[in-house]
Each structure stands twice: as C-alpha cells, then as structure tokens.
Amino acid sequence: MLLSDLLPATIAWQPAERDVVLLAGTxxxxxxxxxxxxxxxxxxxxxxxxxxxxxxxxGELAAPGRVCVTWLVRQRGQELRRSVDAWVSEMLPVSFDREHRLYAWIAGSGTAHALTSD
Known part of the structure; x- marks a missing residue:
C-alpha cells in the first residue's frame, strides 16, 4: 500500500531526508x-x-523518538496557531552561516510544503 492511498491527494507529503517536520491540526x-x-x-x-x-x-500518538507531540487544550487558553507560529520562529532563525529548513503540514493550509530561513 502506498502513502498516497491513505492520505488525501492535497497533502503530498514528501519531506527531504534532513528536513525537520511539523504537523499541526485539530x-x-x-x-x-x-x-x-x-x-x-x-x-x-x-x-x-x-x-x-x-x-x-x-490521547497518545505513536511518533519517532525525536518527534515531540504536544496536545493543546482550548479550555486552558492554548491555541494551535499561536503555538505553531512560536515554534516556527524558533526553528527558522535568520542565520548567516546556514539555511534552516522544515517541512510542514498545517491543517487548513492545503498541501504540505518546505519552509526555509532564507
């Protein structure tokens, strides 16, 4: 079975081997x-x-050891967009010596895509 058989075609999940990944949704x-x-x-x-x-x-989500899962609870005032924005700004610092890159799928934003610090 192919990943494309399981995921909606709009996601097109294809990160590069070295990409840091981000998944965000409800x-x-x-x-x-x-x-x-x-x-x-x-x-x-x-x-x-x-x-x-x-x-x-x-609940619990099975994830690779270096992928952190964070549950955000609206009743506690935690918000998806604010948390994603803060994490992305930390992971994509402006740097002169190298490019920082992550591959993201955020619910409601359509396809998955790469984000870089350039």
Missing part, C-alpha cells in the same frame, strides 16, 4: 497526522501539535 485531523507519523523514519526530527477542546480529548 482532533478532526488525527487520521492524517497518525498516518504521516506512521510513515516517518525512526531518525525523523520534528514537532506535532494537536488542538483539542478539553483535557478528556488528549
């Missing part, structure tokens, strides 16, 4: 997030943000 996006996580290599690095309404909706 509880409704968990099937896509779980499928992508299942296809990541063991040495993948990155972050997953999942926004839910209450603590009762927080």
């Amino acid at each position: 509880r409704e996006d968990l099937p896509v997030i779980e499928t992508v996580l299942a296809t990541l290599p063991a040495k993948a690095r990155g972050r997953v943000f999942v926004e839910v309404e209450t603590d009762a909706e927080v």
Whole structure:
C-alpha cells in the first residue's frame, strides 16, 4: 500500500531526508497526522501539535523518538496557531552561516510544503 492511498491527494507529503517536520491540526485531523507519523523514519526530527477542546480529548500518538507531540487544550487558553507560529520562529532563525529548513503540514493550509530561513 502506498502513502498516497491513505492520505488525501492535497497533502503530498514528501519531506527531504534532513528536513525537520511539523504537523499541526485539530482532533478532526488525527487520521492524517497518525498516518504521516506512521510513515516517518525512526531518525525523523520534528514537532506535532494537536488542538483539542478539553483535557478528556488528549490521547497518545505513536511518533519517532525525536518527534515531540504536544496536545493543546482550548479550555486552558492554548491555541494551535499561536503555538505553531512560536515554534516556527524558533526553528527558522535568520542565520548567516546556514539555511534552516522544515517541512510542514498545517491543517487548513492545503498541501504540505518546505519552509526555509532564507
């Protein structure tokens, strides 16, 4: 079975081997997030943000060891967009010596794509 058989065509998940990955969505996006996580290599690095309404909706996601999963609870004032923006600004610093790169899929933004510090 191919990844394209499991994911909507609009995601087009194709990160480069060295890309840091970012997945962000709500509880409704968990099937896509779980499928992508299942296809990541063991040495993948990155972050997953999942926004839910209450603590009762927080669950477990299987992810490679260097991919951190963060559950954001709206009842506590935690927001997906604010968390993603803060993380991206930290991961893509302006640097003169090298380019920083990450590969992201954020629910509602359409296809997955690379983001760079250039």
